[in-house]
Amino acid sequence: MNPISDIPLWAFEWAGAFLGLTGAALLSLNVRASRFGWLLFLLSNGAWITYGIKVGAHGLVVMQIGFTLTSLLGVYRWLVAAKM
Numbered sequence: 087m088n089p090i091s092d093i094p095l096w097a098f099e100w101a102g103a104f105l106g107l108t109g110a111a112l113l114s115l116n117v118r119a120s121r122f123g124w125l126l127f128l129l130s131n132g133a134w135i136t137y138g139i140k141v142g143a144h145g146l147v148v149m150q151i152g153f154t155l156t157s158l159l160g161v162y163r164w165l166v167a168a169k170m
Contacts, residue, residue, distance in 0.1 A: 121164035
């Protein structure tokens with residue numbers, strides 16, 4: 087049994103929306119906690135990719151894979167490279 091298949095579609099949709107908006111708000115504030123916006127974007131990307139796969143929205147999946155790459159770059163630059 088796949089535990090992800092038991093989660094309703096609306097949960098992925100709303101998690102993706104909420105996490106993405108919260109991540110954008112954090113980044114726009116440009117405060118110390120802003121760097122965590124990239125992690126919220128990653129979680130949002132994962133939710134949207136899952137949603138897109140489940141509903142067959144291939145364009146959404148491709149877009150979110152691209153956004154995942156930019157989120158990973160943001161995590162690296164703001165969280166990893168900043169500590170070097």
